[in-house]
Amino acid sequence: xxxxxxxxxxxxxxxxxxxxxxxxxxxxxxxxxxxxxxxxxxxxxxxxxxxxxxxxxxxxxxxxxxxxxxxxxxxxxxxxxxxxxxxxxxxxxxxxxxxxxxxxxxxxxxxxxxxxxxxxxxxxxxxxxxxxxxxxxxxxxxxxxxxxxxxxxxxxxxxxxxxxxxxxxxxxxxxxxxxxxxxxxxxxxxxxxxxxxxxxxxxxxxxxxxxxxxxxxxxxxxxxxxxxxxxxxxxxxxxxxxxxxxxxxxxxxxxxxxxxxxxxxxxxxxxxxxxxxxxxxxxxxxxxxxxxxxxxxxxxxxxxxxxxxxxxxxxxxxxxxxxxxxxxxxxxx
Numbered sequence: 001x002x003x004x005x006x007x008x009x010x011x012x013x014x015x016x017x018x019x020x021x022x023x024x025x026x027x028x029x030x031x032x033x034x035x036x037x038x039x040x041x042x043x044x045x046x047x048x049x050x051x052x053x054x055x056x057x058x059x060x061x062x063x064x065x066x067x068x069x070x071x072x073x074x075x076x077x078x079x080x081x082x083x084x085x086x087x088x089x090x091x092x093x094x095x096x097x098x099x100x101x102x103x104x105x106x107x108x109x110x111x112x113x114x115x116x117x118x119x120x121x122x123x124x125x126x127x128x129x130x131x132x133x134x135x136x137x138x139x140x141x142x143x144x145x146x147x148x149x150x151x152x153x154x155x156x157x158x159x160x161x162x163x164x165x166x167x168x169x170x171x172x173x174x175x176x177x178x179x180x181x182x183x184x185x186x187x188x189x190x191x192x193x194x195x196x197x198x199x200x201x202x203x204x205x206x207x208x209x210x211x212x213x214x215x216x217x218x219x220x221x222x223x224x225x226x227x228x229x230x231x232x233x234x235x236x237x238x239x240x241x242x243x244x245x246x247x248x249x250x251x252x253x254x255x256x257x258x259x260x261x262x263x264x265x266x267x268x269x270x271x272x273x274x275x276x277x278x279x280x281x282x283x284x285x286x287x288x289x290x291x292x293x294x295x296x297x298x299x300x301x302x303x304x305x306x307x308x309x310x311x312x313x314x315x316x317x318x319x320x321x322x323x324x325x326x327x328x329x330x331x332x333x
Contacts, residue, residue, distance in 0.1 A: 001030075005094035006311050006330075009060045011050045012319070014311045021096055026075040028100030029087070033069035035305075036093040037119040038328040040148060041217050041239060044318045053242050064093035068109060068118040069332075075100070081108075088121040088288065093308070095332045107284045110292035116305070117291055117298035119329050120149070124287035124296060125280070126265040127153035130238035131161055132278055133263040134211045138162030141204040143228050144184070146216030146239060147175040149327050152301055154213055154238060155184050160295060163211070165203055169196070169228075174324040178301070190224070197227045206230040213238050219245040222260075223252070232257045240264075302327040 001021040008014050024030050038044075043063050050057030068088040074081050081087070089106035091097035099106050109118040127150050136142060142163035144155040147170040159166050165185035170176050176187040186203055193199045201208050208230035214221060217239030225235050226247070235258060252258065272279040290296035303326045306314050314328060 003096040006063055007060050008063055014315050016308050024075050025100045026077040028075045028098050029071050030073040031069040031097045032072050033067045033332045034115040035068050035119040035329040036064050037066035040318055047315055048319050062092040065090050066119050066122045067091040067097055068115045088118040090122050107288050113291045116329055120298050121287050123150055124153050125283050126150055127157055128283055129265040129268055130154050130236055130263040131157045133261050134236045136161045136163050139164050140210035143167045143209040143212045145169045145214045145225050147179045151215035200228045215239045217241055219243045223247050226252045226258050229258045234259045236261045236263050238263045304328040305331055
């Protein structure tokens with residue numbers, strides 16, 4: 001079967017190509033995509049540099065990992081789906097997708113959740129994994145550093161988990177305004193605050209935040225992020241921090257017993273366990289249920305809906321001059 005997809009033939013180039021989709025495995029499904037969502041951090045970094053840090057550039061390469069659409073056909077070993085069902089899954093930017101393997105890679109979309117919103121299921125699961133790693137307790141103060149799409153979703157989940165107050169930090173006025181409208185208690189522009197740690201401390205019971213969720217993925221942020229945490233606080237690396245940075249580990253980490261915790265969503269287990277229930281399937285199902293009952297709104301975060309043929313324009317804008325940007329989807333219908 002012929003389909004269309006986005007392909008990166010070289011650094012900072014992306015275009016639409018036709019490709020052969022391939023057969024449906026016995027444990028797989030064929031989906032006609034309505035929307036695919038852009039992961040601004042991972043996608044744009046790999047589009048710009050051709051690989052993760054230390055990796056070898058490899059082209060051509062597909063891009064993207066968030067899709068939603070309608071099931072066209074199912075393999076004989078898939079008992080819980082039928083043609084016509086709507087699903088959200090983990091697949092690249094393409095008009096059609098074949099999804100197979102663990103049930104955690106796709107979920108049914110509730111009737112009252114739009115396909116545009118459902119396309120952000122995996123990003124919701126990324127944010128949720130960061131909150132799980134944070135182990136937030138009711139009443140703990142939490143800073144979310146970086147209010148992009150994942151940071152916004154994480155802030156909402158932090159609030160649901162009992163974070164109080166929830167403090168946002170971002171340079172961008174649009175993102176801070178959006179976060180405030182979604183219920184974040186306080187927002188700071190670090191370029192407009194003389195002493196950010198003191199400003200944060202003024203809103204915390206202790207000498208800083210119990211948890212700092214770092215959602216920018218920018219290593220240069222970490223020397224500041226650790227200073228926002230209280231003694232024995234936790235800094236959670238939710239955004240992928242590509243690169244290095246110099247830090248004063250004695251003063252800011254060791255003597256204050258601050259913990260730095262990695263939160264890499266692919267490490268979420270495929271199957272649950274008696275001592276850890278939060279497997280991929282359960283987490284993504286929870287994201288869908290939270291969207292359905294209005295506790296994890298997404299529609300207000302979608303700022304751009306583009307046709308696949310606009311891919312070069314969209315990626316260039318995201319890499320070079322993003323303005324008033326949060327959620328971006330490609331519409332394939």
